[in-house]
Amino acid sequence: MARRADVSDKAQAEHMVDEAVRRTGSLDILVNNAGIEFLTPFLDIAESEWDRILDVNLKAAFLCGQAAARHMVSVGRGGKILNIAPINSHVALEKQAHYVASKGGLLMLTKAVAIELAKYRINVNAIGPGVIDTALTKGSLADPERRAVLLSHVPWGRVGQPRDVANAALFLCSDEADYVRGTILYVDGGWLIS
Ligand SMILES: NC(=O)c1ccc[n+]([C@@H]2O[C@H](COP(=O)([O-])OP(=O)(O)OC[C@H]3O[C@@H](n4cnc5c(N)ncnc54)[C@H](O)[C@@H]3O)[C@@H](O)[C@H]2O)c1
Incomplete structure (x- = not known):
């Protein structure tokens, strides 16, 4: 079942969760995957662009x-919440001040909420993708110069595929990850260790 919603809008976010519960009878896993980025020099970032990135990349996860957590707590069966807080929550890239600020905030939101929800047996974790071949990176990866710069950070030597991230998500949302809390699992081909 797919539903269209602007997850940065409180009413739409709540409606989406309510509808998932109503249609399926339960909500056990939430993945906060929606995200946007713009490449803009810091001196040129408009307030509206800053707000949009922070709204979609950070406020929506809140x-x-x-x-979702209110529902999970009311049912009392625990649950999993997974945020996508890329390596840019740790390392900055030029023209991405607003993007890295939003993802850095998301990383700390992950940790703070993980502490509070642990007593309800709700796991809150994050995945830290590196460079993944998706619509988001299409422009950057099509530019040979930028592609080379991005790949120069990846010891594994290739761009990541959506499946690489999905595999990590499957683990973190499974029972096997019950004791994993407030952590970030990097799927970055080794970017952060290089
Ligand atoms: N591709 C990468 O290299 C990469 C690296 C690190 C992190 N990420 C993160 O991974 C996540 C997924 O990105 P992707 O690469 O698949 O990009 P994508 O552009 O293919 O997918 C992003 C999705 O978010 C949705 N979205 C955007 N704004 C929304 C809103 N307000 N409400 C609901 N949905 C909205 C879009 O419709 C789109 O389906 C994002 O959070 C992104 O920041 C991607």
């Missing part, structure tokens, strides 16, 4: 996470 809104959806809170709505």
Whole structure:
């Protein structure tokens, strides 16, 4: 079942969670995957662009996470919340001040909420993708110069595929990850160790 919603809008985020519960009878896993980025020099970032990135990349995880967690707590069966807080929550790249600020915030949101929800047996973790071949990176990867710069950070020597991230998500949302809390699993081909 697919539903269209702007997850940075409180009413739509809550409606999405309510509808998932109503249609399926339960909500056990939430993945906060929606994200946007713009490449803009710091001196040129407009306030509206800053707000949009922070709304989608950070506020939405708060809104959806809170709505989902309230449901999970009321049912009392625990659950999993997974945020996508890329390596840019640790390392900055030029022209991405707003993006890295939003993802850095998401990383700390992950940790803070993991502490509070542990007593309800709700796991909150994050995945830290490096450079993954998706619509988001299409422009950057099509530019030979930028592609070379990005790949120069990846010891594994290739761009990641969505499946690389999905495999990590499957683990973190499974029972096998029950004792893994407030952590970030990097799927970055070794970027952060290089
Ligand atoms: N591709 C990469 O290299 C990479 C690296 C690190 C992190 N990430 C993160 O991974 C996540 C997924 O990105 P992707 O690479 O698959 O990009 P993508 O552009 O293919 O997918 C992002 C999705 O978010 C949705 N979205 C955007 N704004 C939304 C909103 N307000 N409400 C609901 N949905 C909205 C888009 O419709 C799109 O389906 C993002 O959080 C991104 O920041 C991607």
